[in-house]
Amino acid sequence: MVPKIIKIQNLIVSVKQGEQSKNIVDKVSLSIAENSIVGLVGGSGSGKTTIGLSIIRLLAAALKIDGGEILFEGYNLLTYSGSKMREIRGKKIGMVFQEPLYAFNPVFRVGEQINEVLRFHTRLDVNKRKAKVLELIDMVGLPYPDKIYENYPHQLSGGMRQRAMIAQAIATEPKLLIADEPTSNLDVTVQAKIIELFQDLNKKLNLSILLITHDLGVVSHLCDSIAVMTNGKIVETGKTDEVMRSPKDKYTEALLSCS
Amino acid sequence: MNKQFKSKSQFALALSEFKRSRRGIVCLAILGILYFGAIFADFIAPYTYDSEARDYSYASLSKVHFVDENGRFSWPFVRELSFNFDEYHKRTYVEKDNTKCYFHLFNKGDAYKLLGLLKTDRHLFGVDSPGRLYIMGADVRGRDIFSRLIYGARISLSIGLIGVSISFTLGLLIGGVAGYYGGKIDNIIMRLCEMFMMVPGFYLMLALRSAVPDSFNSFQVYLAIVVILSFIGWASLARIIRGMSITLREREYVLAAKAAGVSDLKIIIRHILPHTVSYSIVAIMLSIPGYILGEAALSLIGLGIQDPIASWGNMLSDAMAIAHIQMHPWILMPGFMIFLTVICFNVVGDTLRDCLDPLLRGEVDGA
């Protein structure tokens, strides 16, 4: 059996609504093999983002993890203290958010913000950090890294910001990247570039990726395996082409027939 | 490119807006002159703050002569004075004939160290001794009010700046922390703020002042006063920053910074507080007068800076008796200086607010 980078078991996340609480993630189990790309698909509101945020323990205050465990490299992240978790975040697990349009602070230059992550997690000196940032910007396929470095976020287009965000997330060479809808809102050509970029990163950096999306096209291009989710539950998992060819669950079937 | 142009000019825009306000520019210039004077006080003042001349107690403004006794134009000079008493035992001064104390630029006077480095005895202007030049009159001990005003500016003007920097550091950090963490921490901090805001500032100031030991020297008293004043100022700022920080912490980039493993304090300093800057600049300008007035009030009632060190407040304590003001109105000068400074800070603050307003609106739109 292939070793797993992350293993989620029976994860329950609930939200308090007045007196009663409702499970928005209900006993979800999901694992990602080392060096693989897993697609998490499902309709809007099915709880995909919630799972992603649970892994790095950054759920909104109203949401609470009520049970289960998240094993990362064999250790349960849910038992980690705040400062230990901070070392995991950014350094070992990177995250690209669903709306990266606002993911950069408008008052600082893009390069500086990527640089900040390196300053936090590595011991590189000033010059090496800058060189590394330029290399990262180049790696995600942005033109003229020097210029992008000096730009403010609003000077980049949405797609450029998305890629800059990816550059920031992989700056410290994490083991796992959680990419939440990295291709929605983007036109097809940029989408194709990002797919290519992910394949590249997966091969070059041995990066495992949890790709959260509702776009089955992207999944079929990119993912080794796939998990289908609806109403807070995972209804089907398997190798991408197998699931695509012969779905066992009704919901998966419906999803496939729509796209 | 268009976008770039726009972004670069946001603060530039505020600046050019400011330049268009004549009131703002004039007041900023006056403040500039006052602070310049305070920095180079030793050089600009003809006398040191404690240079006494008992024979010249409450001497009025010196009469500068341009014409000598033969009716010819002459290099300006003043005459020495002697005094008699009138029926109310008030001194009346008369000029001694045949004494000429010429006016000089870069006059030789008391020795001092310019900026604490350069040893010299030159002053910007002055007259030959034993004459005394009083361009704003003298106080009870014959000390030059103009010189003392300039030395006093050092204390009165610096207290505002230092006080504001301490209380703003406190207010920004405490407010930022309260808003960012929310919950219990927020609750405790806010109740604490309210406690400070509930007690009337002046009484709190007196209470804190009474805790300062008598054995303190004047520099220690100065520091104590700064600390006391900053202690009163931080609470109201902290409340407002907390409010801003509550909305700012929900921004995506804060979540992104967290996901990148950045520590909370770093996030507060880098990602939350910079967005309160437009507000803070205005608030700083508008709150400096409070510190200047606070020091003046303490010194006026004798609890602040002690004679012979000059501050505008303790100079003004001379003017507490109406009879004194009637006989020597020039002892009100420090009051006028306080008035001028406070007005200038208020106008500059107001102008800045008007200029930065579009930026503040931009913040609300969530740029």
Ligand SMILES: Nc1ncnc2c1ncn2[C@@H]1O[C@H](COP(=O)(O)OP(=O)(O)OP(=O)(O)O)[C@@H](O)[C@H]1O
């Ligand atoms: N802060 C919150 N407070 C209350 N309910 C929340 C909160 N965040 C999410 N939810 C609820 O949790 C459920 C799952 O949300 P989630 O964001 O994980 O969905 P998603 O699968 O990412 O959807 P999408 O594809 O639209 O991004 C939704 O029903 C939503 O209403």
Ligand SMILES: [Mg+2]
């Ligand atoms: Mg989502």
